[in-house]
Amino acid sequence: MSSPPSGRNSTGKVYLLGAGPGAADLITVRGARILAQAEVVLHDALVTEEVLQLCPQAVRISVGKRSGQRSTAQATINQRLVECAREYRLVVRLKGGDPMLFGRADEELRALEAAGIEVEVIPGITTALAAAASTKQPLTKRGVARSVAFFTSSVAPGHPEQSTLPDCDTLVQYMGGKEAVATARKLLSQGRSPRLPVIVVENCSRPDERILRLRLDELEQGLSHCHGPVLVMIGEAFAARTYAEHAATLAMQEEK
Structure with a gap:
């Protein structure tokens, strides 16, 4: 040698x-x-x-x-x-x-x-944090979302695909474009609301980044129009912020 x-x-x-x-x-x-x-x-x-x-x-x-x-x-x-x-x-x-x-x-x-x-x-x-920044939507929210799960449908050879999804307030699916329909159906079958907010981020942080705001029942229709890397974020934390909500939060803080 x-x-x-x-x-x-x-x-x-x-x-x-x-x-x-x-x-x-x-x-x-x-x-x-x-x-x-x-x-x-x-x-x-x-x-x-x-x-x-x-x-x-x-x-x-x-x-x-x-x-x-x-x-x-x-x-x-x-x-x-x-x-x-x-x-x-x-x-x-x-x-x-x-x-x-x-x-x-x-x-x-x-x-x-x-x-x-x-x-x-x-x-x-990681892309989930960059997507939260791009959309200005925190993954957690006081009183609404205190748990987050990152998951993917990709499994190792010989391992069965999961029939249920994590029981968390906020779900973030990596590489979720092709699995959008299956993911939505699983969540609906688990009792999640059809109106549950969904944010889809395609090509996160790149010049051609695209952000889609949907509901869970709309996600069930699929994301065939997305062709780049896709991250799917699901949960009540992604509901659109309103002035009334902000005012109520300020009032609660003043009371304390």
């Missing part, structure tokens, strides 16, 4: 890095700094070109995984990460949003740790 080149370890370091929801100026300062130093970047399909421009010096490898489209198998991504760490000093695995939420981080961490490769996670702004 040959010795590693002088002055460096036998393997590099891998960063699982959150790119945020899409806009390049929503990546963290640490994330942008590491990207600017990366020798190779393995990136998801949802990472925007604007974000990738932050690492012009790096070799860029697309390992995109998008629902319903041809994509790179997770085992192949794991293998490429290990191979890159043995060739480069600083490797970035760039994921949309936050790497620890619906980012298959567990599989990649296991593969890297098993190979004895140093790895660090750099968080990013």
